[in-house]
Amino acid sequence: MNPSTFTVMEGEDNERIDQRLARDMDVSRTAIQQWITSGDVQVNGKEIKSNYKCRTGDIIEVVPPPEASPLTAQPEAIPLDIRYEDDDVLVVNKERGMVVHPAAGHASGTLVNALLHHTDALSDVNGALRPGIVHRLDKDTSGLIVVAKTNDAHEHLAKQLQTRSLTRxxxxxxxxxxxxxxxxxxxxxxxxxxxxxxxxxxxxxxxxxxxxxxxxxxxxxxxxxxxxxxxxxxxxxxxxxxxxxxxxxxxxxxxxxxxxxxxxxxxxxETLAFIHPRQQEKRTLTASLPADMQALLDNLRSG
Known part of the structure; x- marks a missing residue:
């Protein structure tokens, strides 16, 4: 698929960019959201999020990846180290090597695939490829990540991230x-x-x-x-x-x-602290170092 450029004309503003591009390019919103996440879509030379609202005069540039095809997230029976769970949120101790959500080159084996198998209750605020995902960890970073099971919980946790009251x-x-x-x-x-x-x-x-x-x-x-x-x-x-x-x-x-x-x-x-969206009480969780990192430190201490 070739690169494309769009200009938002008067009267065409206030529409989510993923919706507009899905219509104009005849591509699924799932694919468009993945391109946005990967930085393949820019507005006025800057990267944006899937929920960006178009404004009159915006210049939208799209450079689809060579493998531009829609991704889907399917449930997979992958073990999870769950440190906390209730009807609103769950906290997972992610292992090193696990990608958080499906993306180009990682269509399966992700945390999202495991979560979809574990529960039917996940927020859909961030789209079909990132259900429940409020924040991310790099593939090879281990440790705690909070997941929203409802849209209300997601918005509450996202606000804590925005106001910098969620401790990591x-x-x-x-x-x-x-x-x-x-x-x-x-x-x-x-x-x-x-x-x-x-x-x-x-x-x-x-x-x-x-x-x-x-x-x-x-x-x-x-x-x-x-x-x-x-x-x-x-x-x-x-x-x-x-x-x-x-x-x-x-x-x-x-x-x-x-x-x-x-x-x-x-x-x-290591540590994740947040105000519970429903109970309005602080939750603080910790996770010990993974075995390989602990072994490396033990070797350094022994000289």
Whole structure:
């Protein structure tokens, strides 16, 4: 499918972009939503979300991927490590290597596939490919992720993300000696202009990004840190720690090229705290480090 450009004319505004493109290009909304998620759709040179409302004068550019075909999410009997569940939300301890939702190259075996097999109750706010998904973790980042089972719960949790009241703490092992015991990285993140599959600290089409860190333990050539996300940009901790000269151990995209016993970056979503959408009480959950990351730390401690 060839690249396409559309201009929103007067009287054509206030329509969701995924609905408009699905109609104009004769492609399913599921496919359009996937293109938007992958950054293949831009409005006025910037990436947007599926629920973006078109405005008069908008220039919509679409560059469909070569394999541009609709994806669907099917239930799959995949084991889940569920740490909390009720009628409104559930919290899963995601294992390293699991993709959160179907996307190009990962049509099955995702967290969403497992969730669809586990329950019929998932919010549909983010479309058919991301039912229940309020926030994401990278494929090779392990740890806690909250899932909404109703639309009301989804909107409540999304508002907490927006107002930065939903707490996410991560444990990361990085290269080098982080000299400060704690600090804050405030540096905007956007798509890398040379390598479109990567993110970077940049001022071009970037969004505010804030990461707080504190040192937990130092080794001869590595540092163990805890990071708290104030914002939630794609690859934020990986990009920010690389930006200050301390890339994550075993990070295949931003790290140093050297062997590691880990099959992916040494990053774990350790703690998740949120206000329960219905009960209005704070819920705090923690998950211990995965076995491979714990073994790596034990080896470093033993010299």
């Amino acid at each position: 703490l991560y444990i990361a092992l990085v290269h080098g000696n982080v000299s400060h015991d704690e600090g804050t990285i405030e540096a905007p993140i956007g798509r890398d202009q040379q390598q479109r599959q990567k993110m970077a600290v940049t001022n071009v089409n970037a969004k505010e990004a804030v990461t707080h860190f504190s040192v937990l333990e130092r080794f001869s050539e590595h540092t163990l840190v805890r990071c708290r996300l104030e914002t939630g940009r794609t690859h934020q901790i990986r990009v920010h720690m690389t930006y200050i000269g301390h890339s994550l151990v075993a990070d295949p995209k931003y790290g140093r090229s050297r062997s590691s016993p880990l099959a992916g970056q040494a990053l774990h979503a």
